[in-house]
Amino acid sequence: MYLLFPGRHHLLTRFQHEYLSMLGKEGLWGAIDVAGKSLEKAGRIKGVIFAVTSANHNSTRRNPLPLYQRAMMIQDFSSDLGYPSYVVPIDDIGLSDHFAEYTIKKIEAETDGKLQLTPNNAVVLCSTPVMHLYQNLGYSILPVERIPGTKESFVTKQPWQILESIAVDKRLPKDQEDYVRYVHPASKRLWEEYGIVEKVKVLFADSVVGDDGDLTESRDYNTYVREMDEIAELKFNETKDYIRPGRIGDIGCAVGSWIKLATEQPNLIESDFYGVEIARKLYDICHQRKENGDFSNTNVFFLRKNAVTGLVFPKGSMKTIHTSSLTHEIESYGDREKLLSFISNRYEELAHGGVWINRDVVGPEDKDKIVYLWLNEEDGNNDTSVKTFSSKQEKKNHLDSISTYARFFYFQKEFRKEQNYRLDYEIRSLEGKNFLVMSLQNVCEFLSKKDYTDNWDSEMHESFCFWSFEDWKTEMKRSGFTLSSSSRAYSNPWIVENRFLGKAALYETSSSFPKGISDLQLLSWPVTHMLLVAAK
The missing domain is CATH 3.40.50.620 (HUPs)
Incomplete structure (x- = not known):
């Protein structure tokens, strides 16, 4: 027996x-x-x-x-x-x-x-x-x-x-x-x-990562992987000029798409590549892609480590560290202390002259400024009552069916509710048009998330606008980094074209109680993303 x-x-x-x-x-x-x-x-x-x-x-x-x-x-x-x-x-x-x-x-x-x-x-x-x-x-x-x-x-x-x-x-x-x-x-x-x-x-x-090693358990990974691959070339083209040959690490590498493109560069042929991914499902995909021969360089290694709680590379060993759409998740699922620790850990890992390339979302400079937000009420059902749903798919279907204006009220109720975040706003009507009056930071949080109905509950955890670009520069310099002049904050043109135009408009006013639309001045679109190129 x-x-x-x-x-x-x-x-x-x-x-x-x-x-x-x-x-x-x-x-x-x-x-x-x-x-x-x-x-x-x-x-x-x-x-x-x-x-x-x-x-x-x-x-x-x-x-x-x-x-x-x-x-x-x-x-x-x-x-x-x-x-x-x-x-x-x-x-x-x-x-x-x-x-x-x-x-x-x-x-x-x-x-x-x-x-x-x-x-x-x-x-x-x-x-x-x-x-x-x-x-x-x-x-x-x-x-x-x-x-x-x-x-x-x-x-x-x-x-x-x-x-x-x-x-x-x-x-x-x-x-x-x-x-x-x-x-x-x-x-x-x-x-x-x-x-x-x-x-x-x-x-x-570790309070950031769940029992099975994921940052969030509400993410649809099929959607997430597809989105990561679709924008991989855009991300790489924006960062490739700053990559320094040697030991190159991509923290939060998702399915390894950035590394795949990097291994195809002739000037990086002698480099070693290290992908770090804590999410188990994505880590497994990385290894499968390696077995499939997707990477041009054989010196590609994947590590399942948590970069939030400590070093993932030996001190002073890395010539390039790349992160994309990661630092805001550390703030969102962890806290400020963990984000500051993450920044200092990357400094420790870089060799002298090494560079950390950090691409992520960012908040506006004048976050507390009160603005008037117009949202389209005719691009869907304009029922503004907030309902409950029996399934994720049912909720997605409803959010897709309602207007941009009606979708705001779900956001206002659910955004970072577990962190007891309070989103204050007023509704003011001018010449038959409704305007939502609130801080520019809250406006940017909504505009940046309103279209993610596939992963709505996951997105409601995440704060994009906690720091402005100047805030980031201050904290990076405090950790010892020197910022390249190539670092910048910008409005993503694709997002403006496909998600803002016709859906929303931003205004400011010098009047405490504007009487008409003529008392409002149209504002330019706020920044959505940043590229930080920080050298040690």
Whole structure:
């Protein structure tokens, strides 16, 4: 009989080792299953199969360790069990009622048919609700930490509880009760040799990135990837003249499109390229593109690291660092302290003479200026009442159907509501036209987001206009950077042409209470983007 032990296996416990050792010595006959009944399984144990789930994930709270470290730890852990052990990677397929069936088939495929598990030749070791998926396939379940019976109770702490305890305990591991008492020596050896304790603490302390390593869980990645590829050439052409050969890093590289174009440049043929991406789905796409041969330079490497909480490159090692549409997300999903830390970390990573090219959205200079905003009321249904929706698609369909003017009221209600942001405005009518009176900063926030109905809820988290271009220059200089004269803020002509004209107009007035439209003066379009070229 085989033992199938599915799990993430980032941390192995003394209890698990004692449990597996006991089964090896005493056999399966008479072992108590999850229902409290005695197994009637004869024969010796032929081996234990550690099905390592989420094997393709790492560097997140749920999955801090990469597969190779988990495999090393398991082999050390099982070296004295008295029967063979096998490590089989099981990649993540999301929540699925067929996950157990997939795992069994994956084991057979990964072992070239050597391990063909059935309810007649294998018993599953599992203490989590996943066990029900294996029960449905006819497998007997041994409960490991779980106390047999219908009540969900446990004889000892589960591995994930111990891991979380270690992550939040500020004491050294040797002073932590859970670490000393529960963690198996094999886990301690690997965790200490590879600095896993420190890595886990950083992951759990990070308020920017979610459990699975993404900045936001509400983003539609199909739409996002398509948009990134569509504007990749525009971004690259705007930045290519400032790239310095050598070690070149693209932080927040998305699907690697900027790097792909950079590898095609003759003057960069001797350079090494490093793409850094924390979002798991995008990181996976980068590796797939590399396997497909999409990059002209073979020296392209992708790293799944969090550039917010620390350095991602060695100090003084980089000739060029590129970021695009990233810094505003750090401010939006983290806080000001994290953004300032991000800026100083990039300075530390650059070699002397190295350059950080940062392309992003930006706010207007006179953010607090009160302006009059006209919005089109005839380019859709002009129902300004704010409704609730049962699905993301239903909300998108409604937002697409209403006028630009009506869409503002959804924005006003939902923009950064989780941060308790208050968007003040007034409605004033002049000669039969409605004008929204508010700060220029709030006007720019709305205009920059009003068309992102695919990812509306995600966009409502994000602040674009927290700093003006002069604010950015001040903070960059404070961190030690020298700003190139090529740095600039500008109104993106495509956005003006396709999203502003006919949809909105901006006015100012010197009168406290203008009596007519003639008392308003038309304003130029505010800046939308910036290009910062900052040298060390």
